[in-house]
Amino acid sequence: MTDATHPHEPHATGVSQKLNWLRAGVLGANDGIVSVASLVVGVAGATTDTPALLLAGVAGLVGGAISMALGEYVSVSSQRDSERALIAKERRELAEMPEEELEELTQLYQERGLSRETAAQVATELTAHDALAAHLEVELHIDEDDLVSPWQAAFSSAVAFTLGALLPLLAILLPPPEWRVPVTVVAVLIALAVTGSISARLGGSSQGRAVLRLVIGGALALAATYAIGTLLGTTVV
Secondary structure, three states: OOOOOOOOOOOOOOOOHHHHHHHHHHHHHHHHHHHHHHHHHHHHHHHHOHHHHHHHHHHHHHHHHHHHHHHHHHHHHHOOOOHHHHHHHHHHHHHHHHHHHHHHHHHHHHHHOOOOOHHHHHHHHHHHHHHHHHHHHHHOOOHHHOOHHHHHHHHHHHHHHHHHHHHHHHHHHOOHHHHHHHHHHHHHHHHHHHHHHHHHHHHHOOOOHHHHHHHHHHHHHHHOOOHHHHHHHHHHH
């Protein structure tokens, strides 16, 4: 079976890396759009002062990008450390008790529906070819050559957050004061609809449901922060 036979199925190596990069990118963009948009719209509810909006937006962009990158790095590093520990454990068990491990592999294939004879033959042949890879795939569902990269996830999240955050920042700064909030709201909701559609297509889920969730959630966040900003701006001043 080749990739040409089923072009939409991920048979190639590096799938975890690619999916991890895409997942971190989409989540980072969504967070950048919503968090910075909520921040600048909230500030705009209190003041139309351009330097104040710029300061709030840039602070939110920089702080959010660093936070996203750090969070992804820590999370993926923990996952990678766990996978490496499991690989080391499996390698040690294969060296210390190969017969028991061969029997374990045979039983795992039996649980998948193979007869005892067929399972034993498959386990023996795969063990002779690459015992560690066979056990990692069947027992732990890990590919030693396709472990996720914490640096890749961190960089992807930071860049995606920054790109997402630039949209509401520009939308709140470029229009005249009376149009800033409406333009930002429209731009943000359109951007959330686009990223929701992209994330749904990547995950093979319903695009309409994903778009609706993001748009409604984003609209509620913007409404809440604008109301709070307006209230605080009125009471403080």
